[in-house]
Amino acid sequence: MPTHADARRGARIPVAVLGATGSVGQRFVQLLEAHPWFRLAEVVASGRSAGRSYGDAADWRLDTLLPASAASLEVKPLGAELESRLVFSGLDSSVAGEAEDDYANRGVVVVSNSRNHRMDVDVPLLIPEINAEHLGAIDRQRKRRGSNGYIVTNPNCSTIGLAMAIAPIERRFGIDQLHVTTMQAISGAGYAGVSSYAILDNVIPFIGGGEEEKIETEPRKILGRWESERFIDAPFRISAQVNRVPTIDGHLMTISLKLRDGGADLDAIRDAIRSFTGEPQRLGLPSAPKQPVHYADEQDRPQPRLDRDREDGMAVTVGRLRPCPLLDIRMVALVHNTIRGAAGAALLNAELLEARGML
Ligand code: NAP
DSSP states (O other): OOOHHHHHHTOOEEEEEETTTSHHHHHHHHHHTTOSSEEEEEEEEOTTTTTSBHHHHOOOOSSSOOOHHHHTSBEEETTOOOSOSEEEEOOOHHHHHHHHHHHHHTTOEEEEOSSTTTTOTTSOBOOHHHHGGGGGHHHHHHHHHTSSOEEEEOOOHHHHHHHHHHHHHHHHTOEEEEEEEEEEOGGGGOTTSSOHHHHTTOOBSOOTTTHHHHHHHHHHHHTSEEETTEEEOOOOEEEEEEEEOSOSSOEEEEEEEEETTOOOOHHHHHHHHHHOOOHHHHHTOTTOOSSSEEEEOSTTOOOHHHHTTGGGGTSEEEEEEEEOSSSSEEEEEEEOTTIIIIIHHHHHHHHHHHHTTOO
């Protein structure tokens, strides 16, 4: 397999995408086209797509052309033997759990978007800017599997936006509790997710698949620590309410939070947000935003259409920081759900693994 140095010299590492025909899978295919380290070599989907060319099987919906090199690949069935040792998963969660375990047990590194393994006791729920040290769990996972393969997951799309927005505050001031209300774009439900007749002229105050529970639990693992063979959750409590709204891309959320020691120096919090940085920035990873969390000064920002594409969709934007009459502070945050919230996050995770020599 090419080394990190080979990758930098131009021999790109062959990778496969599981669930390549779906909403997240198409983002992987798009983002991999010009990736400097990874080359899309294999695409995998359900029996409905297997055996067809990717161009024929994928109902391509993105606003860039389907890459010709991807269009000609033959779609492989789930479970097929793969030549790639690195696999990205955008599989439907009904099949992701078992399939990802199966590939990891066969020695493959699986970088997944799906929810199935996020809370496993030895699986990192990774946001490289926040918890790169959670990769310590991989040794334990490899021992359990008796294999060199392993799974690394990225959080739920809203969780990534929330965790990135609050990490600078948690790290510098400490958080006691928070309430978040999300307004989530329709692309988050996948192509077959919400019919246009249900969502146009409407807001749906429910998202299935345990969305609120994920947002209430995942940030505590992410902002917690890996210590002596186990994860210790961050102690703060979260209450989440989620809504599906008729935007295409970009999950917007309003957040109210209570700081551990009270008080609220808004200028110091803005400074913590703007100066927040992490391992991807230090390592200069190809998908890393220069500034992971932007602060928008305008009183009516962030907005999905205007702010979701900051730093190619990899930066989270925060704005409207002000005192909260019930808790200490409140603010608005925005994340591009299929880039930073899904495929882009997984690519950044894999870049960190490569830079650390773990592939
Ligand atoms: P999607 O558009 O419905 O795509 C699902 C993919 O899984 C398709 O490629 C589909 O292949 C494949 N698949 C379905 N059943 C299968 C089976 N029995 N065997 C093999 N492959 C099968 O879903 P999505 O929105 O991309 O979401 C994919 C995963 O990422 C989900 O677990 C979701 O929770 C997670 N996620 C999504 C987002 C987002 O913003 N959309 C963000 C973060 C995480 P066919 O086309 O052949 O059916």
